Amino acid sequence: MGALDDGHFNAELENGVKLNCLDLGFEDQPETVAIEDAVKVLLQGLGEDINREGLKKTPLRVAKALREGTKGYKQKVKEIVQGALFPEVGLDDAVGHAGGAGGLVIVRDLDLFSYCESCLLPFQVKCQIGYVPSGQRVVGLSKLSRVADVFAKRLQDPQRLADEICSALHHGIKPAGVAVILQCLHIQFPNIESLFLDSSHQGWAKALVHSGSGVFENEFADVWGDFLSLLKFRGINVDKTQMKNSMQQCWCPSQCSSSAKVIGPPNPGMVTAVTSILSSLGEDPSRKELVGTPSRFVKWLVNFQNANLEMKLNGFACGRMDPLKQNGEVSHNKQQIYTELNLSFWSQCEHHLLPFYGVVHIGYYCAEEITPISKSLLQSIVHFYGFKLQVQERLTRQIAETVSSLLGGDVMVVVEANHTCMISRGIEKFGSSTATIAVLGRFSTDSAARDMFLQNIPNPASGRS
């Protein structure tokens, strides 16, 4: 019946529920299998054992996440908008503008999530959309969000994303004009070498882009002023002047020269594997913007290669002391809690090959005759265990064990993180964060000690105002 040749997203209901009748199950589809194979090549290229328990299903999880995260290629704006155009009378032009004829309509603060076409990493988007209805009709408000999502769920660049949302809405709604503003945040490309020299190499690459059609085509039109005012009094500060040239020359950090000095050229087998992933997602790997993407993604991955780091950092194992001996004899002197807060870290979730990042707080009791560990050594320990394929629970334990072996046993570690895998993959829990604790020695039995340490951790929200 030919059904098996027919592509895999035959029918797609408005709410994203798929009815792939007569089709192969997701796991058996050739695209899924091809991505799985490619991910196995990548894991092996990183020197990982693909049969290790935590990694066994990683290829399938990555395939699911990538196909879910790029499902916009299969979605049609026309179908989304068509059923949601409603007649709505406006005002006579001589009287004013409102309703279906000229009254500006705005949807603010849509959280979106997209994949950077330059490096394949996800980036976050705050999306502001305005349009001016005409022809006595308006569109269902949620459709602005749905249409934006269709284009976010592709491999993108901020300006193109803004232009595509704007143009699709303009053609779908046929209004007097559409305005789109995107505030985009791209994870940095931490370079293990530079991180040890300069731990401030953190933060985000930012881009502020806009796109306008119809009455918004002229950037100096008054209607842009109305739109920006309506954003401003909700705390969204987009200045008209800012909007000029705010896009950096290379927004994706993978294209900045500083992060380019990776040891040697990328492994050709891994590059080929990423190229095959691009094809499986329905992209053309020879498209100009995608040509360098596979090697840039491999460079990112190689940052999280175990072997390289083990060699570089085996230094601090030498400093070990016997924790039990210390612990037994001098415990009465250990009255002082030393803390080192907000040590930043980067890591790669081994279940989804997606970054997670955040801060580590370390507290320890230290006998007087022992010099407290320097912040830079603690930061090195954090990076050492961060720059791997990891899970947060293990990272926390490993940091605690290492600090404990240096200092004699009474250690508490809190890791706070944001997981990219919690916001991509259709879960979209944008505001969520995770925390894990490890407690050793005195901290595991003395809740007052734990409390004293936890009270020291600052609340970033209260410092923000």
Add this chain to the structure above:
Amino acid sequence: MGALDDGHFNAELENGVKLNCLDLGFEDQPETVAIEDAVKVLLQGLGEDINREGLKKTPLRVAKALREGTKGYKQKVKEIVQGALFPEVGLDDAVGHAGGAGGLVIVRDLDLFSYCESCLLPFQVKCQIGYVPSGQRVVGLSKLSRVADVFAKRLQDPQRLADEICSALHHGIKPAGVAVILQCLHIQFPNIESLFLDSSHQGWAKALVHSGSGVFENEFADVWGDFLSLLKFRGINVDKTQMKNSMQQCWCPSQCSSSAKVIGPPNPGMVTAVTSILSSLGEDPSRKELVGTPSRFVKWLVNFQNANLEMKLNGFACGRMDPLKQNGEVSHNKQQIYTELNLSFWSQCEHHLLPFYGVVHIGYYCAEEITPISKSLLQSIVHFYGFKLQVQERLTRQIAETVSSLLGGDVMVVVEANHTCMISRGIEKFGSSTATIAVLGRFSTDSAARDMFLQNIPNPASGRS
């Protein structure tokens, strides 16, 4: 082949993609059709024309939204958790707690959305989950979110939701213990009568509930202290003392006596229709907690009945002046912009029968010889147009036209709203808001006047710190 009798959610992939092979399409399924029929009864009971353009597809949209919003009935926790348990070594108990043996793991600030079993309206949930791993295994962090969602997507009450999430995770992960804290917000039940007497009758019904298993079963256990500390330094202030009895006697405002004085008993046909919706969702309408739900939901709907209000409020039509006459003769005196900001409103989205609510800002030029309109009259106008099946664009226009007819033509109205339909229905854009503008007379041509008015609107974010 019997496939058509077999229920409609045969296979369900982890990421919510359904493969209903050999099944009826969503629109033809008997549950969908039954809900559509019931919604038609409700619309007719409200005196609406079900063939009006904006309402034609409302029955189908409501059916989709309700079935999507209660899909948790068909989901199985076991399947979600099973593939995502990972071996992770812990520490020897004598040394401490970390990793897969005793290191507390927390996921914070999960935004959920549920339906109140008492009145069928949606309520918002901020969910905090902690668990203490044991048996040298941990669960994938995103599964905590997925499991919480399974129970949120049912008809719920806060305490039961917390208990079900807690118990499901406890059985699924078999950890040392699970803790769940939910901060729930329920929309108020605005009573049109009381609103005109007291416009402060706004805000939210709140409930703070918690549930604990294993090591969290004892509310005074130290581990609760660790959990709460880890929430606190991210700005989530849940006090241990607060957690006692914070649940009001009747959390759902529909059960508070004050909102019960609706004119006469609810229409029996409408009540029967809602009962049939409950059955179609797979619920048992005779379940104790659901017995009064249909009539409570009908009471809510009746608040938005056109006819009742028209009679009560036709008063202010009498005050009309001829806008053109006013406009032409005294325009040189109209130098002063009067503003009335943050007039609250409630409305019901006619596309989804879901509430939207927010504030209205009104600005107008007024000639000296005309007394400015009192705040209470403006508030009445806002409620008059709010308490209907509405769309925001029309509401904005209607308020502007009415104020203009009273004051002579130079009017600007901004409506800012949160739409429940933007966060239910699988769209889940929690932070988003909408704004619509109507401009009449001078405001439609004079961008400086618009700007002056918009500058007056306060930024609630800046006032929050």
